[in-house]
Amino acid sequence: MTDRIDAKDLARAVQAGILQPGQDQALLAFLHSQQPIRGNFQLAHVAFYFGALLIMGAMGWLLTEAWMRVGDWALLAIATTYVALLTLFALSLQGRGQPIAAGVLAAVAVSIVPLVVFAIQRLAGWWPLDDRQTDYHQYFTYVQGGWLLMEAATVVAGLLMLRLIPYPFIVMPIAVALWFMSMDLSEWVYGSPFTWDQRRTVSLWFGFGLLLAFLVVDGRTREDYARWGYLAGLAAFWGGLTMMESDSELGKALYCLINLGLMGMAVLLRRPVFMVFGALGVAAYLGYLSYEVFAESLMFPVVVTLIGLGVIGLGLGYQKRREQLSRAARNWLPGWLKAALPALRE
Structure with missing residues (x-):
């Protein structure tokens, strides 16, 4: 090390x-x-990401109706100034050898691009929705085809930003914009109203496709772009999967098996984020068993406790022998599948 x-x-x-x-x-x-090695995550880095998320929230889903009343010209001026100053500050930090702070600020700049396009559309008379007074924060809560230009601009801006500042966190606003775009395009396919069942299905398959895409990217680029791509893909896939309702015990058991599969992918790919989502899914299934199937059983909590202790023990063993276990797991796979997986990282 x-x-x-x-x-x-x-x-x-x-x-x-x-x-x-x-x-x-x-x-x-x-x-x-x-560059700092992968996994060398310090307290200062937590501050960088937390600060970036605060700014994203302030200029995104926390934007109040009062901001809509300042006028579109003022909205455009403020949003453009934010993007320009954040980008210049990020480039300055990059030049001074602060890649993490530069990268998170660049990602914040990309996340504000939808607000710039929102103001431009309204000023130019290109706003496609009937209600001109639509609040910007609805961009994060409502599926509407009118958001497509904002989403496309965010993707393009993110790709351009990656050329200036090649930092993996910039992948996150790009992935979120693509997720929103998949929802809005699906409304065109399914028609309106766009039901929750359809949203869950779109989220599930979009997340699955995103995971496959970053599986191809993983280990094949100088920067670790797959880290944030996996997080975005898992959020969409696991969220859609978890929100799906099934009345059959087989369907619920299948949900548990899929989450166990995610935990297995954590071993193969050496990506803890898969373990986190998979463990949450398994815990949700055990919670269902506890409250619905074994509600009258005194032994069920004891058995689950023992299972939990066993899982912790396995985790400790995996932590000590991660490299050997990853290689052993891959040795069971066919050659073509091993070739598709990213190389083991030291």
């Missing part, structure tokens, strides 16, 4: 004759110039 190597370690290597005098300083400078 290069983040644990310091000057004292390299000095001892020189004393032991492993490195020549002078090589320790050159190697230390090289290590310091490298």
Whole structure:
């Protein structure tokens, strides 16, 4: 782990004759110039992402009706200023060697693009919906074909931003815009009204397609774009799957099996996010069994507790032998499937 190597370690290597005098300083400078390794998530990074989410929320789904009353010109000026200043600040941070802070600010800039397009459409008379007073925050809560231009512009802006600042978090607003676009396009296919059953189905299949797309990307790019792509895909897929209702025990058991499959994918791909969603799904199924099927059983909570302890034990074992277990699991797969999976990451 290069983040644990310091000057004292390299000095001892020189004393032991492993490195020549002078090589320790050159190697230390090289290590310091490298990008932080994957998984080296510090408290400052949490602050970066949390701050970015606050700004996204403030300029998105938390935008109040009062903002709609300031006028479209003012709305356009404010949103454009936000995008421009955030982009310039992100480029400045990138130039000063702060890629994470730069990346999250760039993602925030992309997330405000729908508001810019919203104001432009209203000013130019291109607003396709009958109600000119539609609030912007409805973009995040209502499925409407009128949002398509806003979503397409967000995707294009995100791709352009990735060329300027190639940071994986920028994938998140792109993926969300594509998810919204899939919903809005589906309204054109299904017609109106667009029922919750249809929304769940679209979310499920869109999420599944997104997971497949980032499975292809995973391990094949310099930056870890798949990390946020998997999160967006799992949110859409798992959310659609979980909201589906089934009256049959077989359907509910199948739901549990799919979530167990997600946990298995965590082992194959070495992506903890699959384990999180899969564990939530299994917990939901066990909760159903507890309250519906085994409501009168005294032993059921005890059995589930033992299962939970066993899972924790397996988790501890996996943490110690992650590399060996991942390789062993892959050895059971056919060659063509192993070739499709991303290479094991050190």
